[in-house]
Amino acid sequence: MKRQLLIVLVGALAMILAACGGQTPQAPASPAPADTSAPAAPADTSAPAQPEATEAPPATTAPPAGGVTEQPTAGGRIQTILTRGELICGVNQVLPGFGNVDSAGEFSGFDVDFCRAVAAALFDDPTAVQFRPLTAQERFTAVQTGEVDVLIRNTTWTLTRDGSVGLDFGPVTFYDGQGMMVRIDSGIETLEDMEGATICVQSGTTTELNLADNFRAIGVNFTPQVFEDADQTAAAYDAGQCDGFTTDKSGLVSYQTKLAVPADHKILDVTMSKEPLGPSVLQGDAQWADAINWIVLATIQAEEFGITSENIGDFLTSDNPDIRRFLGVEGELGQGVGLPNDFAARIISSVGNYEEIYNQNLGPETPFNLPRGQNALYTDGGLLYSPPFR
Amino acid sequence: MATAAPPVQKTTIPFWRDTRILAVLFQVLFVIIVVGVLWFFYTTMMAGLRQANLLPSFAFLSQPASFSIGESVIAYDPSNTYGYALLIGVLNTIRVAVAGVILATIIGIMLGISRLSENWLLRNVATVYVEIVRNVPLLLQLFMWLALTQTFPRQQDSISIFGLIYLHNRGVTMAWPETGSDFGAWVPWLWLGLLAGIAFYVVRRIQFARRDRPGVAMPQAFLLAGAVVTIGYLFVGLTKGEWPLTLSVPELERFNFVGGIGLTPGFAALLIGLVIYTSVFIGEIVRSGIQAVNKGQREAARALGLTPGQTLRLVIFPQALRIMIPPMTSQYLNLTKNSSLAVAVGYPDLFSIAGTTLNQTGQTVPVIMMVMAAYLTVSLVTSLFMNWYNKRIQLVER
Numbered sequence: 175m176k177r178q179l180l181i182v183l184v185g186a187l188a189m190i191l192a193a194c195g196g197q198t199p200q201a202p203a204s205p206a207p208a209d210t211s212a213p214a215a216p217a218d219t220s221a222p223a224q225p226e227a228t229e230a231p232p233a234t235t236a237p238p239a240g241g242v243t244e245q246p247t248a249g250g251r252i253q254t255i256l257t258r259g260e261l262i263c264g265v266n267q268v269l270p271g272f273g274n275v276d277s278a279g280e281f282s283g284f285d286v287d288f289c290r291a292v293a294a295a296l297f298d299d300p301t302a303v304q305f306r307p308l309t310a311q312e313r314f315t316a317v318q319t320g321e322v323d324v325l326i327r328n329t330t331w332t333l334t335r336d337g338s339v340g341l342d343f344g345p346v347t348f349y350d351g352q353g354m355m356v357r358i359d360s361g362i363e364t365l366e367d368m369e370g371a372t373i374c375v376q377s378g379t380t381t382e383l384n385l386a387d388n389f390r391a392i393g394v395n396f397t398p399q400v401f402e403d404a405d406q407t408a409a410a411y412d413a414g415q416c417d418g419f420t421t422d423k424s425g426l427v428s429y430q431t432k433l434a435v436p437a438d439h440k441i442l443d444v445t446m447s448k449e450p451l452g453p454s455v456l457q458g459d460a461q462w463a464d465a466i467n468w469i470v471l472a473t474i475q476a477e478e479f480g481i482t483s484e485n486i487g488d489f490l491t492s493d494n495p496d497i498r499r500f501l502g503v504e505g506e507l508g509q510g511v512g513l514p515n516d517f518a519a520r521i522i523s524s525v526g527n528y529e530e531i532y533n534q535n536l537g538p539e540t541p542f543n544l545p546r547g548q549n550a551l552y553t554d555g556g557l558l559y560s561p562p563f564r
Numbered sequence: 565m566a567t568a569a570p571p572v573q574k575t576t577i578p579f580w581r582d583t584r585i586l587a588v589l590f591q592v593l594f595v596i597i598v599v600g601v602l603w604f605f606y607t608t609m610m611a612g613l614r615q616a617n618l619l620p621s622f623a624f625l626s627q628p629a630s631f632s633i634g635e636s637v638i639a640y641d642p643s644n645t646y647g648y649a650l651l652i653g654v655l656n657t658i659r660v661a662v663a664g665v666i667l668a669t670i671i672g673i674m675l676g677i678s679r680l681s682e683n684w685l686l687r688n689v690a691t692v693y694v695e696i697v698r699n700v701p702l703l704l705q706l707f708m709w710l711a712l713t714q715t716f717p718r719q720q721d722s723i724s725i726f727g728l729i730y731l732h733n734r735g736v737t738m739a740w741p742e743t744g745s746d747f748g749a750w751v752p753w754l755w756l757g758l759l760a761g762i763a764f765y766v767v768r769r770i771q772f773a774r775r776d777r778p779g780v781a782m783p784q785a786f787l788l789a790g791a792v793v794t795i796g797y798l799f800v801g802l803t804k805g806e807w808p809l810t811l812s813v814p815e816l817e818r819f820n821f822v823g824g825i826g827l828t829p830g831f832a833a834l835l836i837g838l839v840i841y842t843s844v845f846i847g848e849i850v851r852s853g854i855q856a857v858n859k860g861q862r863e864a865a866r867a868l869g870l871t872p873g874q875t876l877r878l879v880i881f882p883q884a885l886r887i888m889i890p891p892m893t894s895q896y897l898n899l900t901k902n903s904s905l906a907v908a909v910g911y912p913d914l915f916s917i918a919g920t921t922l923n924q925t926g927q928t929v930p931v932i933m934m935v936m937a938a939y940l941t942v943s944l945v946t947s948l949f950m951n952w953y954n955k956r957i958q959l960v961e962r
Binding site for chain 1: 612615616617618624630631632633634635642643710713714715718719733734817818819822828829830907908910912916919920922923924925926927928
């Protein structure tokens, strides 16, 4: 009897502790209503700044209640990152040229450099970033749950992802298209030659859908071999378990360098889809999305101005008001999107402009030697165009 | 409680020391806390989802999936719906689980018996096998099997076994019966054979019961059914000039084998991996079950003149089975749940297809809920069946 009572008392103690544990999360929950009213003031102060960020009006046309609850988090993400002291960036780790881990454990690549650019803009320190390698299938959940602040992982901008998947995309960093790699000795020249073939594809990608769509459109039957891991997909193709391997063309170029005998393979001269790749953040945080937008645009604008990490010193003393504003020497451009005014200067001096990022990872001196093509400035016949910084 | 507190007489103890009241009180408190915590998680989740404009909805289930699936038990096309694609996933999971459970049980029983064998070599080989397999993580083993499939030659130079079975790095292709145009004429014969077999079995059973003697009727019943079906096969074949069932021999076309039946490397790797891994645990359960049977039983059986094989089959095993069934059930459930590692080796099981679905639709919460419900259902059905079987073979006390 006595022992029973003891057990009950121990249980009670445990439950009281549990109750305390249960109440602590409730504590922030009860001030929550107060919270929504308190930030109403900051929300108002930031309101004048909002119209400058062109996309604010449609965001605020959402039901006012929703708008109010959105505001605290709008300031939230950047604030969270600044408090944390580093950016968490979702990247690829197995795609050389875009996101890859080298033998020393260092991340490198085109997408990785954009992560560093964001870190540089926020902290003036391109190393203040924690890379979170994600598979194609994990990536959206990681953004949805807030595990990563921003996803820069060769991710195609589509309506579904912008809408029902719940992402907000920044400007396109790389214009790509889906291609198909085959063995030269297979004699395949076009997709129509592939009747009955087995094709390796990575799950959770737009390429998986485009593959089905394209082959359905031309009435060719195929067997997909789907892997979650990109490296395994390539390995299965390399071992001859598939006749074709499909992903973005830049990815194919990248993987070709990893195959056992790269010269035995070729990339077919067909483009199966448009694949605009860009950074994305969780929907509902307009300020953070704006910040990412203008960080990417700053690299493009810098190339247009001809500002590089080497000659930026000369430009800081420039008399051109456009350049002075852009580099934050005068004016308060950055503040409007929640960034320091000299964010562009920080990016350029520590990471470089778009051309530098491109050449370092994909340019002529790399194994990929990808021509700029559509990824050139609009002045050079490409598609890169930055809205004015003013 | 209010009524309990006022009549504080010296005979009654205060309620905070009354264990009966306290017990109820704590239970109520516990339920409130659990519900509260769950509610807190739920509201937090919904608030987060609402903010991201991602409110859960099952509307996607009726939209076209538009991705392809490598292998399916029933016909599938990218224009089918997400709901149908998930069904394919469930069927693929059940396919590998059923095949895995059967094979793992057979291999496991052989392993368990080998572990207790008098033969030194057999016993030690089995021990080494068990210790190696159960101490290496399953995922690693799956990768190993997948890597092994990649070392097979390409299809053009497949290893051919009598031209009927081909081994290559895209799996196994083998000859398989194919229904001819006269298959319909043979179907009545199949039914006739089945009926004859059942009728024979029932009649014999009644006979045995009348005479109150044990007897065996099953083998003869099978023989009879087989004979009827074979006669029907020959009859249809000879009268119509075409066999109702023919052997489809695989032939290599430009990219893949056509005809016959194929096992993909993903399925093969997953099945082999699961079977090898689970059979080891089943082997240990069998061994412990056999060892748990009283030594006297074995001695008594030997004293009666039964051979070691008969002793095991007729005396030891039926008793060991009662001990083995409950842990065996857990192993079957483990195998089913472990099949969700299929995505690693490229087999489109439920988890793999669900992953694609949630990735394409963004409906993480509903999809995950559905996957959990599907695994729960499969597991509960397995559990129910095993519990029923367990009850059936339990010792009947008289």
